[in-house]
Amino acid sequence: MKQKQKYIAIFLFLLPALLLFVGLLIAPIIMSIYYSLFDWNGLRALDPSNDFVGLKNYATLFNQRIQFGSALKNAFILAGLSVFLQLPFSLALALALGKKIKGERAFLSIYFLPVLISTVVIGQLWLKIYNPEYGILNTFLRALGYDGENIRWLGDQSIALGSVFVPTLWQYVGYHMLLLYAGVKGVSPELREAAKLDGCTDWQVNWNVVIPTIKPIIKVSVIFAVTGSLKSFDLIYVLTNGGPMKATEVPSIIMINQLFKANQYGIGSAIAVLLIILCFFFAILIGFIFKERDIYGKK
Amino acid sequence: MKRILAVLLVLAMVFSLAACSKDEDKKPDNNNTNTGNTTTDSGVLDKEITLTLWDIATEGDGNRPAYDKALADLKAKYPKVTITETVTENNAYKTKIKSAMGANELPDIFFTWAGAFLGDFVNAGKVHCLDAELQPWIDNGEMTAAQLGNSTYNGKHYGVPTTYNIVTLFANMDILAKVGYDHIPATMDELNDCCDKLLAQNIIPFGCAGKTDDTWCVTEYLEPIIEKTIGATALKDIMTFGKTWNNQGVASSVDLLQSMIKKGYFDPDGIALGNEEVKQNFMAGKYAFYQNGSWNCGDFSNAEKVKFTVKAGEFPVVDSANGKLGMLIGGPSDTIAVSEGANAAAAAAYAVEFGRLICHYGYLEGSGLPAWKVWGDTSSVKPLVQQVADICAKAVDYVLFGDNAMPADEAAIYLEYVSSVYGGAVSGADFIKGLTSEIR
Numbered sequence: 085m086k087q088k089q090k091y092i093a094i095f096l097f098l099l100p101a102l103l104l105f106v107g108l109l110i111a112p113i114i115m116s117i118y119y120s121l122f123d124w125n126g127l128r129a130l131d132p133s134n135d136f137v138g139l140k141n142y143a144t145l146f147n148q149r150i151q152f153g154s155a156l157k158n159a160f161i162l163a164g165l166s167v168f169l170q171l172p173f174s175l176a177l178a179l180a181l182g183k184k185i186k187g188e189r190a191f192l193s194i195y196f197l198p199v200l201i202s203t204v205v206i207g208q209l210w211l212k213i214y215n216p217e218y219g220i221l222n223t224f225l226r227a228l229g230y231d232g233e234n235i236r237w238l239g240d241q242s243i244a245l246g247s248v249f250v251p252t253l254w255q256y257v258g259y260h261m262l263l264l265y266a267g268v269k270g271v272s273p274e275l276r277e278a279a280k281l282d283g284c285t286d287w288q289v290n291w292n293v294v295i296p297t298i299k300p301i302i303k304v305s306v307i308f309a310v311t312g313s314l315k316s317f318d319l320i321y322v323l324t325n326g327g328p329m330k331a332t333e334v335p336s337i338i339m340i341n342q343l344f345k346a347n348q349y350g351i352g353s354a355i356a357v358l359l360i361i362l363c364f365f366f367a368i369l370i371g372f373i374f375k376e377r378d379i380y381g382k383k
Numbered sequence: 384m385k386r387i388l389a390v391l392l393v394l395a396m397v398f399s400l401a402a403c404s405k406d407e408d409k410k411p412d413n414n415n416t417n418t419g420n421t422t423t424d425s426g427v428l429d430k431e432i433t434l435t436l437w438d439i440a441t442e443g444d445g446n447r448p449a450y451d452k453a454l455a456d457l458k459a460k461y462p463k464v465t466i467t468e469t470v471t472e473n474n475a476y477k478t479k480i481k482s483a484m485g486a487n488e489l490p491d492i493f494f495t496w497a498g499a500f501l502g503d504f505v506n507a508g509k510v511h512c513l514d515a516e517l518q519p520w521i522d523n524g525e526m527t528a529a530q531l532g533n534s535t536y537n538g539k540h541y542g543v544p545t546t547y548n549i550v551t552l553f554a555n556m557d558i559l560a561k562v563g564y565d566h567i568p569a570t571m572d573e574l575n576d577c578c579d580k581l582l583a584q585n586i587i588p589f590g591c592a593g594k595t596d597d598t599w600c601v602t603e604y605l606e607p608i609i610e611k612t613i614g615a616t617a618l619k620d621i622m623t624f625g626k627t628w629n630n631q632g633v634a635s636s637v638d639l640l641q642s643m644i645k646k647g648y649f650d651p652d653g654i655a656l657g658n659e660e661v662k663q664n665f666m667a668g669k670y671a672f673y674q675n676g677s678w679n680c681g682d683f684s685n686a687e688k689v690k691f692t693v694k695a696g697e698f699p700v701v702d703s704a705n706g707k708l709g710m711l712i713g714g715p716s717d718t719i720a721v722s723e724g725a726n727a728a729a730a731a732a733y734a735v736e737f738g739r740l741i742c743h744y745g746y747l748e749g750s751g752l753p754a755w756k757v758w759g760d761t762s763s764v765k766p767l768v769q770q771v772a773d774i775c776a777k778a779v780d781y782v783l784f785g786d787n788a789m790p791a792d793e794a795a796i797y798l799e800y801v802s803s804v805y806g807g808a809v810s811g812a813d814f815i816k817g818l819t820s821e822i823r
Contacts, residue, residue, distance in 0.1 A: 125792075126484075126485040127481065127484050127503050127504065127507040128506060149799065149817075149821060214655075215655075215656075215660075217652060233651065234651075234652055236654060236655040238655045239652070239654040239655025239656075240655075241806070324594070324595060325594070325595040326595055327593075327594060327595030327802065328593065328594075328654055328655075328802070328806055329803050329806045330799075344477065344481050345477070345795045346792045346794075346795035346796075347503060347790075347791040347792055348792060
């Protein structure tokens with residue numbers, strides 16, 4: 085009887101959080117899955133018997149015009165750059181700052197500042213930097229002796245994607261740096277000192293002691309970087325909105341355009357569902373890759 | 384000291400973020416009581432009521448002065464009516480209003496575009512029919528059925544037109560004078576000759592924005608070319624009445640636009656620029672021509688550098704077998720609508736008078752031509768607006784802006800193809816083939 089009362093108490097204490105979790109996370113996902121099965125514009129009332137199209141919306145995503153596959157490829161490129169460029173750079177900064185250098189707090193604040201600034205503001209800033217006529221980038225190149233046509237950083241299909249990714253990666257360097265810095269600071273000084281006494285250089289201490297110790301935080305950073313890249317939207321929306329001619333489109337841009345410009349609520353919901361599946365898949369995959377194993381590769 | 388500095392930094396950040404917010408609540412000034420000759424039965428507006436209003440008249444928008452004056456007039460006339468206005472930037476507004484529609488959270492009164500955009504809302508059964516409120520104005524000749532045509536669905540009126548606009552070819556006459564032109568080129572031969580001479584003097588003839596959000600700017604060039612090639616009726620059949628895009632005249636129009644781009648008639652940087660940047664370039668004298676909506680008349684009339692040098696004209700006829708001068712792109716599109724709901728009766732009465740006042744002040748300020756019968760002193764109408772009015776006086780036919788005329792899903796596909804045309808990725812043949820297979 086006491087045991088039963090205990091379970092009831094646990095359930096009652098969990099209930100508010102459970103309701104919030106189901107209401108704010110699970111229910112919208114289920115609704116998105118439901119809507120993704122209909123040809124519906126989101127404005128009129130849904131007619132389940134007439135509007136049901138099954139998985140047709142998912143197939144439509146990969147037709148020649150919507151080019152969801154190409155947008156997905158762009159998101160994967162961004163994820164790759166995040167993991168192999170942004171994170172190592174953030175880690176290097178975190179390791180450097182973790183050594184109690186002079187002005188540590190000031191550097192921390194400076195690197196973290198782009199995370200605090202509104203993405204719209206950052207977008208406007210980079211629009212000015214990239215402006216083909218008066219942008220600081222072209223002005224700088226001309227000062228170096230470049231005298232060709234204005235470079236259209238956001239208007240040329242061949243370079244627009246790279247141009248959009250630079251600020252996207254730059255903005256969150258400070259975010260990952262702060263996560264990793266917290267980990268670096270948490271490494272026991274005794275471990276460092278022991279390694280030093282054994283004759284390790286700074287590089288060897290970082291490689292053999294600090295990085296293995298903060299592996300769980302690196303895992304979190306990688307998950308955030310990959311899922312964040314798959315969901316990337318705001319800065320690209322401000323800079324190019326997916327243009328020129330779809331060159332910088334990512335899945336979220338297509339989703340918004342289908343939902344609110346083309347009034348294709350079913351297709352937009354299908355993209356939302358695919359993004360959720362992809363984010364879960366990569367979070368689990370990364371978790372699996374980072375699992376601690378013994379020397380024989382077994383858990 | 385450090386703490387004070389930190390507090391100041393935080394405050395600066397909060398204010399900067401607040402300043403970046405796109406939405407803003409505005410309260411009208413109560414300093415103008417001229418409401419003209421109104422006849423609406425406004426008894427419903429004599430009691431305390433708060434109405435919500437959403438529109439796109441942002442601070443820099445040419446319509447803002449007209450909105451402010453209209454709100455002030457109505458505040459004086461109906462002191463018990465409180466308007467809570469939310470202003471949103473054009474593109475964000477399209478998303479916002481559709482989201483609100485889907486969530487049944489429409490404001491009492493809202494700005495919309497006539498044609499298919501409002502049509503989707505009407506079909507969803509969420510817009511209040513304004514027949515009763517508009518009928519007295521139609522009966523006394525203040526409003527015509529023709530002006531209401533774009534917001535009439537199944538014979539019922541669902542919108543109050545404010546001003547109407549057409550695609551206008553704005554020309555900087557000082558620049559044209561440098562190549563020996565004292566008039567806007569009236570034929571394609573003249574236009575080509577003028578552009579070649581401008582290029583010889585390192586002057587860019589046309590400016591056109593090509594950023595993805597501003598693809599509609601490219602349609603301001605493409606649609607008049609198509610209309611002057613295949614004629615207004617044929618274009619209307621395609622855009623409004625669902626005829627096939629498989630039309631060789633459309634293909635040759637696309638090819639003509641692309642040949643102009645290839646010849647260097649358009650600013651190559653345009654594809655990376657937004658409309659506001661291109662417009663500023665024109666006002667700074669970088670381009671000889673800028674083809675866009677007549678709502679720009681107010682801005683050009685007030686800009687110090689170009690207010691005496693800009694003239695308004697229309698794009699020349701391309702194929703005289705079908706196209707004629709006076710075939711125009713545009714018509715009444717800017718519309719005020721009312722949502723179904725508890726406040727619908729009061730909102731409808733308010734919206735009709737509000738729309739009429741925006742029309743009056745917008746005409747005087749140069750943000751458009753009057754969809755309503757003109758009243759009051761119009762001696763202050765800007766000369767540039769008068770030039771556009773003269774063009775409209777000789778109008779043969781109007782075709783509504785393509786992205787307004789077509790349903791949202793078709794318009795989205797159409798704009799994607801137009802963007803590819805400007806980027807040189809599809810030819811005229813590809814354009815009609817693609818639109819034929821994807822739309823009809």
